[in-house]
Amino acid sequence: MSNQVPIAEGLFTWPAAKPALLGSRCNQCGIVAFPVASSCMACSGQDVTAEELPGRGTLWTWTVQQFMPKTPYNTNETAETFTPYGVGYVELPGGVRVEGRLTENDPQKLRIGMDMDVVFEPLRTEDSGEEVISFFFKPVE
Amino acid sequence: MDVAIVGIGIHPFGRTPARSGLQQGAYAARLALQDASIQWSDIQFAFGGSASAGSADALVNELGLTGIPFINVANGCATGGSSLISAFNAIKSGEYDIGMVSGFDKHERGAFNADPKELGIGQWYGEVGMMMTTQFFAMKIQKYMHDYGISTDTLAKVSEKAFINGSKNPNAWRREPITVEEITNSMMVSNPLTKFMFCSPSEGGVALVLCRADHAEKYTKTPVYLKAATMKSRRFGSFEVFAPSQALEQVDGPTVDASKAAFEMAGVGPKDMSVMQLQDTEVGAEIMHMAENGFCEHGEQEALIQSGATHINGSLPINTDGGCLANGEPIGASGLRQVYENTLQLRGQAGDHQVPGDPKLAYTHVYGAPGISAVTILQK
Ligand SMILES: [Zn+2]
Numbered sequence: 001m002s003n004q005v006p007i008a009e010g011l012f013t014w015p016a017a018k019p020a021l022l023g024s025r026c027n028q029c030g031i032v033a034f035p036v037a038s039s040c041m042a043c044s045g046q047d048v049t050a051e052e053l054p055g056r057g058t059l060w061t062w063t064v065q066q067f068m069p070k071t072p073y074n075t076n077e078t079a080e081t082f083t084p085y086g087v088g089y090v091e092l093p094g095g096v097r098v099e100g101r102l103t104e105n106d107p108q109k110l111r112i113g114m115d116m117d118v119v120f121e122p123l124r125t126e127d128s129g130e131e132v133i134s135f136f137f138k139p140v141e
Numbered sequence: 142m143d144v145a146i147v148g149i150g151i152h153p154f155g156r157t158p159a160r161s162g163l164q165q166g167a168y169a170a171r172l173a174l175q176d177a178s179i180q181w182s183d184i185q186f187a188f189g190g191s192a193s194a195g196s197a198d199a200l201v202n203e204l205g206l207t208g209i210p211f212i213n214v215a216n217g218c219a220t221g222g223s224s225l226i227s228a229f230n231a232i233k234s235g236e237y238d239i240g241m242v243s244g245f246d247k248h249e250r251g252a253f254n255a256d257p258k259e260l261g262i263g264q265w266y267g268e269v270g271m272m273m274t275t276q277f278f279a280m281k282i283q284k285y286m287h288d289y290g291i292s293t294d295t296l297a298k299v300s301e302k303a304f305i306n307g308s309k310n311p312n313a314w315r316r317e318p319i320t321v322e323e324i325t326n327s328m329m330v331s332n333p334l335t336k337f338m339f340c341s342p343s344e345g346g347v348a349l350v351l352c353r354a355d356h357a358e359k360y361t362k363t364p365v366y367l368k369a370a371t372m373k374s375r376r377f378g379s380f381e382v383f384a385p386s387q388a389l390e391q392v393d394g395p396t397v398d399a400s401k402a403a404f405e406m407a408g409v410g411p412k413d414m415s416v417m418q419l420q421d422t423e424v425g426a427e428i429m430h431m432a433e434n435g436f437c438e439h440g441e442q443e444a445l446i447q448s449g450a451t452h453i454n455g456s457l458p459i460n461t462d463g464g465c466l467a468n469g470e471p472i473g474a475s476g477l478r479q480v481y482e483n484t485l486q487l488r489g490q491a492g493d494h495q496v497p498g499d500p501k502l503a504y505t506h507v508y509g510a511p512g513i514s515a516v517t518i519l520q521k
Binding site for chain 1: 256257263264265267268269270271272273276279280281283284287328329330331332333377378384385386387388389
């Protein structure tokens, strides 16, 4: 099996046994941010603590990206092999709304309010053979 | 000290391969000077901006080196609005009698390319394909349609109206009407928005000559007074572009804040406005901005747009020059184009796109990344 690496350090806890997104909670006003921030955008406090975000939430809004973005978009796709992908904000209870790619790209199967789980899957394979893992939101079956 | 607009100039929007962005800016500046019957040497200060066509202050190389303070402004889509506020305050303070505001631009074809690092966002955000303003606009209107019952047909009608208005405006880029069917069936960009529902980067230039109101009659028989010019940035909790996350509790965006501040400054309300230019980067923006600027309640847009109220002859004429949809968006010039159009409207010089009924008050609004908005109110 090829080596796998996260797309960015500190974004999520994968490859932990029960991987989760990492946010930061302000100890002054309680506001949560994703990704982890060093200060709070709500009250400008600097006393923040990283915490794992809930893994299930509801789709707040969505779209489907129908053409291949220019750089910095970085997958193994070409203009010919590009597959449209869903993007949405998922409201994580008690936390924050997180923007992420969706595993579903069929507009008929996406609706505001549906339950979504965070999953960690390969985004691309580097020339070195390393697989880059990112987070996605997947409709709950 | 009140402030008057006494000269306006525009370089047609669209694509002009033969002229650089700077030359288009100079073209507009010369027309504005001519309109006010003055020389460049009469101008005491200038504020200007361009996102991709060089430094605005390089205009002095075209217009002449007169030693004036020429301050460059860079504020994304609100560049023109920010220049105008700066000039407004410079004259209101009593420091200067007369000055110029300039905005011009010339962009490459295709969507604007954004760099996550410049905005303090991780590289991963761009790598996975979320560094797209088009997605934000699509997701905002998607949610809005769900919450307030706006139909896809209404989205297309906003574009249809923009191209009709563009066809009446000799300075517009898109001058051919496009049917609702063609708009709906054009390439899907980001659901629910199709290609003809978005504006494109383009080229153009606008310049305005402003002076203290008590001097206005020296320069023109048709002064238009700048009763308010405001600019706001986002507060915590407003839903904005390029946000990896947002707060669960939403607050009003910068448009609402800039709008309220402008009405308060001018001492008038939304119902007093005869003509409005509202940021229409895409059709959803125009729809949502109608309510965010106070011209209707959320959800009323569906009936208003279907009834034709936002057309030139309607009760709420919006984007009478074709807006960004028909003019494209040269970032530095875009906000000033709105002020140019409203000045024409209040002077009664808008020709085929003139609103009827001798308009007295006119409103402009821009909105841009990363969550800024600027508003002006003009009075005859
Ligand atoms: Zn805080």
